[in-house]
Amino acid sequence: MNASSGSENFVVFDRVQKSYDGETLVVKDLNLSIGQGEFLTMLGPSGSGKTTCLMMLAGFETATHGEILLDGQPINNIPPHKRGIGMVFQNYALFPHMTVAENLAFPLQVRKIGKSDQEAKVKRALDMVQMGDFGGRRPAQLSGGQQQRIALARALVFEPELVLMDEPLGALDKQLREHMQFEITNLAHQLGITTVYVTHDQTEALTMSDRVAVFDDGRIQQLAPPDQLYEAPENSFVAQFIGENNTLMGTVKEMSDDAAVVQLDDGEVIDAVPVNVKKVGDRTLISIRPERVEIDKNRLHPEAHTIKAEVLEFIYMGDIYRTRLRVAGNDNFVIKTRNAPDQRRMTPGEQIEIGWRPQDCRALDA
């Protein structure tokens, strides 16, 4: 979060619900506070209600229940054109009959800003996205990435304090996408803008955001900074949705506040960190990140738990090796090892022993 700015509660969703048809809730009890200057990403599978949340904030959909506050003011009854929120649409929504400069001048004209001021601001916004020479072109004469930048410049040109972006990079190729990710975060932080960003690309969410809200089924499953989200997922949905994840099923045998003993389905007993399992006897899903699994005995932590595994498949991926194992009856246990000069390449059929630290092994709801 940006420390320079004031309010911690710049945008607030207070017990917001949304239903399109009056029966099924698309957004169920959404509570979310976004700080001023924060870059917050909504991440979730298709249909989880991300766009709906953004549309409610922009004013194109009304909340069925609950209240949305902007800078302390309830905005449920303010029409979209008076909210002063910038937005980058998924398909850019540039006006095809206007030139790039006219597109950018549009929000300034409707705000009755003087001609010379308009020109200065348009020029500054175009320079900001490195499109200074393109003012006279029409959107149809620009490439996808250039249109994307114009859409971004248009959302920023009238200096809104809050900018919403709905999968703005979805249509771009990988290289341009990475470049734009960098530019967008830079700009947002430089200008101190509060940004709500929607994506279903998890890498994008992790690399760009101050905090990520993981959506599923109309609820926020976890709201946390990227590193916490990845390393300390709070439930099995988040663990499986973010990054690659190995899962083992088991039953809780013993449990204290910070340690649990879990018996895996094939009888093996391991230690784990209890996250959202409640009591002894509960079914649990054990989650271990592939890169936290160690195959070299000498480098294993003294407390580490070891377990037998059979190599099923070895995949060379350039920078890393990806090895698929059978562990405790699970055929899809994947480990990743760095392609270092001394790294061992395993062959299918080989019997090995793997291990991990108990902290890296999280017992989640099944």
Added chain:
Amino acid sequence: MSSLPPYATTGQRIWFYGFRVICGLIFFFLIAPIITIIPLSFNAENFFTFTPGMLALDPEAYSLQHYRDFFTNPNWQQPLWNSIKIAPMATFLSVSLGTLAAIGLSQSHVPFKGAIMAILISPMIVPLIISAAGMYFFYSRIGLQGTYLGVVLAHAALGIPFVIITVTATLVGFDRSLTRAAANLGADPVTTFFRVQMPLILPGVISGGLFAFITSFDEVVVVLFVGSAGQKTLPWQMFTGLREQISPTILAAATILVSISVVLLATVEILRRRSERLRGMSPQ
């Protein structure tokens, strides 16, 4: 034009040539009557047929006398002015109301869309004589029968379906996120309509307006019922002219009407191409 592939069967060959013959015949029947009146309108005699002099391309056999008659004879001048007063007003009403109706009907939350649409389109489908008779009785009741306003309103009702259909068709391709973007950028609904929506649906509005104009300009049945002698339009005068004072001036009038239609259509086509270029729908 595509040519016949070498593997075409006999049936395909017959269809290939048959299709072209059918097209040619259709064009002939549609266009030939219109084309023939044009030279006839330059006839130096008061005949409706080609004189031997005309067929011999004798310059003496041609003259502009019927055009002179058209532009000087008060029997033609009054209807011409009536048409010029009625058609643009009716067009203006059709375009304004039809465009608004089409936009309204394109919103997803409007109930009974199908029924409303059917009612608004009905003047195009119901036989004209029935609309005309209905309007006659209705307008007599409310004192509009035989007035300028009455004829304008009646013609506007006939023109609205064309505008609704063409504007609805352009709205199908209209990206709703553009109006959302405009609102998001701070434009109120009226500004959004005039600065964003209208310029983009303009081709549909213009061609609808053109149809509405031509409908009013060509219309004879409704004006006979709803109008009185004071609202006698060009088609009305041509109609009576045909029955009463058979004069080739009618051919000059027809040629002028055809020219106006052609010029209007060409203008609209040029405008449409220009706007498509602006929208980036065709190569620059």
